[in-house]
Amino acid sequence: MAENLSSCGECPEGRIRDASGRCVMPEVTFASFILSLNTSALYHMGELPHPETNQRVIDRELAKHTIDTLTLLADKTRGNLDPDEAELLTRILYELKIRFVKLS
16 A cells, blocks of 8 residues: 655645554545545536536436445445434435436
């Protein structure tokens, strides 16, 4: 695994500085995973621009696939999430489904 061991300057995009000053990838948590899928769905619904071109692209099929993935996760993890995780997933799914219906 390549790490930026420099203790000065900014970390490369997507990395954060840990307690020892190294640039590392952020910790993977259930919440960060769900938020990542949320960002992906929003991108595919044209809600977020492409980071390099600043263009908004709508791909309903990929948006639906991402929402379906989140729905599967909700079904498979029901009863196994802590209250904050369950609420986050429920709220994100609700918001994405509403946005998707408005998109259609």
